Amino acid sequence: MERLDVIGNISRDLTRYPDHRGGSRLGGAALLLSLAAAKAGRRTAPVCVLGNDLAHLPQVPGLDTLDWSARIQADGMSTTFDLAYDLQGELVVVDTDYGVAKGLTKHALRHMDQHPRGTYHVCCRRPLDAAAVLGRLAGHAADFSVDFFLPSAEAMIRAAARWLPKATTLFVNAAEYRLLEQTIDCGTLPEVVITDGPRAAVVRCFGRQVASAIPPPHPPREVSGAGDTLAGTFLAHRSQGATTAQALAEATAAAAKYVAAPSLPIPAPRRG
Template identity: 55%
Template sequence: MQRISVIGNISRDHIRYPDGRDGHYLGGAALHIALAAARAGARAAPVAVIGDDLARLTREPDLACLDWSALRRATGSSAAFAMDYDSHGTVHCTSAAYGVSHQLTTHALGHLARHPGDFYHLCCRRPLHVPVLLSRLATAGARFSADFFLPSAHPLLAAAAPWLPTADWIFVNAAEYRLLTRTVDPATLNAVIVTDGPRPARLLHHARPVAKACPPTTTAVELTGAGDTLTGTFLARRLAGAAPQAALEAAVTAAAHHTATRPRPLPAPYRP
């Protein structure tokens, strides 16, 4: 099976809920997706840039399943995000300090040039230059998938539109799917996975439904990273040869279990 290279951020996350819960955790889509893929049996590499504050990340025992060869450490601070959830479990306010992740586009282009045979997942988030990366993926003939983040989905979907019909899979939530269908004819898209919280996830092939899976009922403790966990699990299972229905069922189950676990603490501070 191809290695899955996940281009995106690894970050320090400040998460706030309307019930008063508030904490600082290790996050980022590249970490969540790659970790889920690795746990589902794939070789997965986060293609990310971290700063000195996360220098001990690769020493965390429960992250030893990841391929860290595509991680770059730079002098400065890692990306940091603050996310406020509303009572419906939707992020309604975000703020970001990108830090060294401004170097991610250049780093990712170099990784792609060296490893064109990997399967790529692109986390379409700022500060990535999404059109440049998608254009290079298409030029290289690489297989790839993509996902979006609702607060920035509108402009990034428009920027990504010319290349989305060449993606193997696109991952969106219900609100993002509505934006997607206003941007690209869904009949031109190979496969779109649409999630909708506790409601069934759908797999659409050229806009036609081909699979549906309902997540198991859980008591949610943490929402951040659930969609990323679904993405990584689905990719690993499909690339290993699982049928679409089986891969989707495994993915929604993994995402539901993720919501029932405590968020990952930040690693201990680096001391040179």
């Protein structure tokens, strides 16, 4: 099976909820999506920039299931996110220090030129230059899928709009889908997976709904990363021949389990 290369950030996160849930954790869309895809049986490589503080991740038990050959290390600190949610799991405030991820676009462009026939997923989040990355993928006629992050989705969707009809799959939440509808004719998009928290997720192909699935009920401990888990699981199952409905059912179940499970701790560097 062809490897899935996931372009995005790996970060140190702090999540906060009004009921005192949350805390420090390992995060970033490139990591969480890659782990979900690997767990579902697909070989996956994060295309990312790690700072000195997270340079040891490829040796950490549980993370060594990933193919780390597409990552680079840079002097400095990795991306950090401070994420505040309300009791309904909606993100209300985000503070970010991108750190060494400011070099992600340059690294991703170089990697794509070295692997022009690869299969890619692009996490369209700042500081990535989404237009440059998607334009390069389209130029290579590579297969690629895309997701967004609500705080930057409006700007990223506008920047990416020209190339979105060439994507195999787009992943958005309900609010991002409304932004998408304002920017592009969604009838031109081959496959859009739309999530809505605990409510039904749906798949639309060229504007027509073809599948839906209600996530199993699990009391949420941590919602940050649920969409990444769903996307990685969906892509892995589709690549193994699952139907859209089957892949969506597996993906919603994986996301529901993820929100109920403990977060990934930030691993201490190995000594010696």
